[in-house]
Amino acid sequence: MSHSRIPEATVARLPVYLRALNSLLDAKISSCSSEELAASAGVNSAKLRKDLSYLGSYGTRGVGYDVEYLRYQISREIGLTQDWPVVIVGIGNLGHALANYSGFTSRGFRTVALLDADSNRHGELVAGLKIRGFNELSAIVHEHGVAIGVIATPAAAAQSVCDRMIEAGIRSVLNFAPTVLSVPDGVDVRKVDLSSELQILAYHEQRKAGLAAAEGTEESA
Amino acid sequence: MSHSRIPEATVARLPVYLRALNSLLDAKISSCSSEELAASAGVNSAKLRKDLSYLGSYGTRGVGYDVEYLRYQISREIGLTQDWPVVIVGIGNLGHALANYSGFTSRGFRTVALLDADSNRHGELVAGLKIRGFNELSAIVHEHGVAIGVIATPAAAAQSVCDRMIEAGIRSVLNFAPTVLSVPDGVDVRKVDLSSELQILAYHEQRKAGLAAAEGTEESA
DNA sequence: CTCAGTTTGTTCCCGCGTTCACAAACTCTT
DNA sequence: AAGAGTTTGTGAACGCGGGAACAAACTGAG
Ligand SMILES: NC(=O)c1ccc[n+]([C@@H]2O[C@H](COP(=O)([O-])OP(=O)(O)OC[C@H]3O[C@@H](n4cnc5c(N)ncnc54)[C@H](O)[C@@H]3O)[C@@H](O)[C@H]2O)c1
Ligand SMILES: NC(=O)c1ccc[n+]([C@@H]2O[C@H](COP(=O)([O-])OP(=O)(O)OC[C@H]3O[C@@H](n4cnc5c(N)ncnc54)[C@H](O)[C@@H]3O)[C@@H](O)[C@H]2O)c1
Numbered sequence: 001m002s003h004s005r006i007p008e009a010t011v012a013r014l015p016v017y018l019r020a021l022n023s024l025l026d027a028k029i030s031s032c033s034s035e036e037l038a039a040s041a042g043v044n045s046a047k048l049r050k051d052l053s054y055l056g057s058y059g060t061r062g063v064g065y066d067v068e069y070l071r072y073q074i075s076r077e078i079g080l081t082q083d084w085p086v087v088i089v090g091i092g093n094l095g096h097a098l099a100n101y102s103g104f105t106s107r108g109f110r111t112v113a114l115l116d117a118d119s120n121r122h123g124e125l126v127a128g129l130k131i132r133g134f135n136e137l138s139a140i141v142h143e144h145g146v147a148i149g150v151i152a153t154p155a156a157a158a159q160s161v162c163d164r165m166i167e168a169g170i171r172s173v174l175n176f177a178p179t180v181l182s183v184p185d186g187v188d189v190r191k192v193d194l195s196s197e198l199q200i201l202a203y204h205e206q207r208k209a210g211l212a213a214a215e216g217t218e219e220s221a
Numbered sequence: 222m223s224h225s226r227i228p229e230a231t232v233a234r235l236p237v238y239l240r241a242l243n244s245l246l247d248a249k250i251s252s253c254s255s256e257e258l259a260a261s262a263g264v265n266s267a268k269l270r271k272d273l274s275y276l277g278s279y280g281t282r283g284v285g286y287d288v289e290y291l292r293y294q295i296s297r298e299i300g301l302t303q304d305w306p307v308v309i310v311g312i313g314n315l316g317h318a319l320a321n322y323s324g325f326t327s328r329g330f331r332t333v334a335l336l337d338a339d340s341n342r343h344g345e346l347v348a349g350l351k352i353r354g355f356n357e358l359s360a361i362v363h364e365h366g367v368a369i370g371v372i373a374t375p376a377a378a379a380q381s382v383c384d385r386m387i388e389a390g391i392r393s394v395l396n397f398a399p400t401v402l403s404v405p406d407g408v409d410v411r412k413v414d415l416s417s418e419l420q421i422l423a424y425h426e427q428r429k430a431g432l433a434a435a436e437g438t439e440e441s442a
Numbered sequence: 443c444t445c446a447g448t449t450t451g452t453t454c455c456c457g458c459g460t461t462c463a464c465a466a467a468c469t470c471t472t
Numbered sequence: 473a474a475g476a477g478t479t480t481g482t483g484a485a486c487g488c489g490g491g492a493a494c495a496a497a498c499t500g501a502g
Contacts, residue, residue, distance in 0.1 A: 009489060011424050015417035019399060033449065042401035046491055053451055061450040062498035078420050079427030086419070093318040100314045103399060103416050108423065147426050148419065171429060172422040174415075178240060178324060180263035188425045190418045194395075195324050196236035197411045198307070198369065199299050201393040202329065203232050204409045205368050206300030208392060230459060254479065267461055274481055282480040283468035443502100450497075460487085467480075472473100 006077075010051045014074055016041045017048070021071040033064040080108035085144040087170070089161050090153030091116045091124075091131050094176055098152060099127040112144045117157070134161070138168040148172045155179045162189075227298075231272040235295055237262045238269070242292040254285040301329035306365040308391070310382050311374030312337045312345075312352050315397055319373060320348040333365045338378070355382070359389040369393045376400045383410075 020040040024032055034052075038045035052058060052065075058073050059065045075081055086104070088095055091114045098104070099114055114126055115134045124131045132140075140146065149170040151158050158177035165173060166187055175181055175191045183189055241261040245253055255273075259266035273279065273286075279294050280286045296302055307325070309316055312335045319325070320335055335347055336355045345352045353361075361367065370391040372379050379398035386394060387408055396402055396412045404410055 006424075007489070011421055012417070014424070015414070015420040016401065018420070019416075020401075035449085040401070042403070044491065046493090047489090049450065050452080050490085057451070059450055060498065061496070062448050062500095064449065077424070079423045080420065082427075084419075084423050084426070093321045097314040097318040098415075101415070104419075107416055107420070109419055147430075148422055172426050174418055174422060180237065180241075180261070182263070186429070188422055190422055192413055192415065192418060193236070194319075194322070194413065195240075195328055196233070197395055197413060198305075198325075198330055199236040199239070199301065199328070200232055201369055201395060201409055201411060202300045202305050203227075203235070203298070205305070205393050206303075208407070209368075228459070255481095256479085265461070267463090268459090270479090270481060271460085278481070280480055281468065282466070283470095283478045285479065446499105446501090448497100448499080451495090453492105453494085455492090456490090458487105458489085460485105462483105462485080464483090465481095467478100469476105469478080471476085 006054045010054055013041070013043065013047075013051055014078055016043075017051070018071065018074050018078070018080075021067055021074070024067050025071065030067050031064055032067055034059070037065065075108075082108070084109050084148055085112040085146045086110065086148045086150060087113045087115060087137065087140060087146050087165075088150045088152060089115045089134065089137070089165070090151060090157070090177075091121060091126060092152065095152040096126055098150060099129065109148075112146060113140045115140075117153075134164075137164060141165075141168040141170060146170060148174065151175045151177055151181075153177060227275045231275055232299075234262070234264065234268075234272055235299055237264075238272070239292065239295050239299070239301075242288050242295070245288045246292065251288050252285055253288055255280070258286065296329075303329070305330050305369055306333040306367045307331065307369045307371060308334045308336060308358065308361060308367050308386075309371045309373060310336045310355065310358070310386070311372060311378070311398075312342060312347060313373065316373040317347055319371060320350065330369075333367060334361045336361075338374075355385075358385060362386075362389040362391060367391060369395065372396045372398055372402075374398055 020037055023040065034045045034049045038048040055073055055077050058070050086109050088098055088111060091099065099111060104111060114129050114131045115137060116131050117134045121131045122133055147170060149165040151161055151173060153161050155177045158175060158179045159181055162173055162181045162183065166183060171186065172188045175189055178193060178195055181189050241258055244261065255266045255270045259269040276294055276298050279291050307330050309319055309332060312320065320332060325332060332350065335350050335352045336358060337352050338355045342352045343354055368391060370386040372382050372394060374382050376398045379396060379400045380402055383394055383402045383404065387404060392407065393409045396410055399414060399416055402410050
């Protein structure tokens with residue numbers, strides 16, 4: 001049953017489970033039930049059990065899960081037992097924040113280079129790394145075996161930066177620029193889209209307001 | 222058919238369509254087919270048409286869509302014809318970047334206040350706004366009618382900040398802290414989770430590497 | 443050892459979302 | 473005006489994901 005293929009929806013939740021397990025470990029809790037872990041991760045317990053069953057049978061019926069052991073298994077499945085060199089391109093407002101983000105390095109990821117096209121920024125020290133020229137990308141990728149690239153440039157530059165990354169050998173891209181990137185097969189792209197998130201919230205907010213108003217008129221009628 | 226209820230998956234894509242339409246407008250293109258717009262938004266054209274059909278019949282068969290008109294209709298549906306006051310809490314690395322983010326204000330959202338618990342930061346000017354104390358939250362929310370709050374504090378503080386936001390009247394929260402927030406019914410939360418995104422990429426990257434290795438051994442066998 | 447209690451792993455069912463495929467509706471040429 | 477060519481809007485089929493429910497497997501008490 002295990003190791004065939006994990007559904008995408010499940011993969012997206014594994015990091016959440018991992019965080020929940022880390023919290024439990026911090027609280028010196030060494031064992032937990034699916035119910036407890038699910039509550040901690042904010043999901044249904046049946047869903048949690050089904051998700052975990054894709055990885056294997058790591059629990060004990062009548063008992064629950066060993067926190068440390070489960071944490072290791074999930075880490076291994078995600079690939080966090082090795083560490084992943086990452087390159088960040090576009091060291092502006094957002095790039096600075098990302099470079100300084102400790103949650104980055106603490107969980108299996110290591111920023112190996114910060115690149116920017118603006119030569120005025122070259123040499124500037126951010127989070128212990130010197131900002132370097134974008135043309136060094138290929139060399140850096142090969143030197144460190146970088147597989148993951150982060151794009152934090154303006155939207156206009158994102159596609160071209162992405163193309164160059166793929167050319168250099170990067171196979172996974174995290175994109176913060178508000179553009180749809182087109183990539184060949186075999187390359188994964190995930191986007192973090194702040195404006196979209198806000199717009200989705202606004203849509204629901206407007207609906208809530210509309211409903212409230214409708215109820216108001218109904219009551220007064 | 223229109224105006225009943227728009228599926229969540231569709232709502233999440235409307236902002237992408239909106240951006241694609243804006244790009245077309247910038248390029249002085251006043252009309253487009255579902256095929257072109259879909260390509261621009263990176264989705265299947267049938268999906269695009271079905272999504273748009275939830276809003277109404279804004280296209281013309283045999284012709285396509287009027288870019289300006291469609292853009293207005295989507296904007297209206299999302300609620301971007303009004304503008305939304307936003308409060309950002311936690312003006313650290315990320316909060317600074319968000320406050321300086323122009324894409325914020327340019328599309329219907331207006332940052333009205335930056336709040337932080339650290340009194341050493343109070344009064345500091347960021348993107349034309351003074352950082353203020355977190356205890357001013359309630360007053361600011363009432364003064365400006367703020368409905369949307371952004372959390373950029375450390376994870377440990379996020380739930381308590383969220384509770385205070387809801388207490389003050391905020392009904393939609395965008396959370397950047399790596400925690401699961403629990404909120405009462407009627408409140409929407411969306412999270413932006415950088416570590417999760419990276420971990421998802423790492424999972425796929427590991428699988429790709431595993432597959433490549435497996436093929437390699439197969440070939441050599 | 444047996445039985446009651448607990449909790450996992452899995453099966454089954456349902457609803458949502460995606461995609462295909464096509465009729466309906468429009469334009470343009472002749 | 474009619475027919476050829478386009479393109480939208482939608483009905484229907486299909487697959488994936490979520491959740492309830494239950495059997496299997498374990499613990500512990502007597
Ligand atoms: N600031 C935010 O909070 C925020 C939030 C969400 C999304 N974004 C998006 O993230 C991206 C970056 O935002 P920002 O506020 O940091 O912008 P910024 O202008 O401060 O920084 C962009 C950086 O990219 C560099 N750059 C430009 N073209 C480049 C190229 N071809 N190759 C390499 N580097 C290049 C610039 O020199 C600059 O340093 C934008 O697309 C923005 O829409 C920003
Ligand atoms: N920096 C990044 O690129 C990045 C990326 C993704 C997620 N995050 C997350 O975003 C959050 C902020 O990250 P950061 O790098 O800006 O951290 P930071 O430490 O630089 O900033 C946090 C700010 O929150 C303030 N704060 C703390 N407790 C508060 C409270 N109770 N009320 C109001 N303000 C409070 C602090 O004074 C500080 O100014 C963290 O949860 C982090 O995990 C950061």
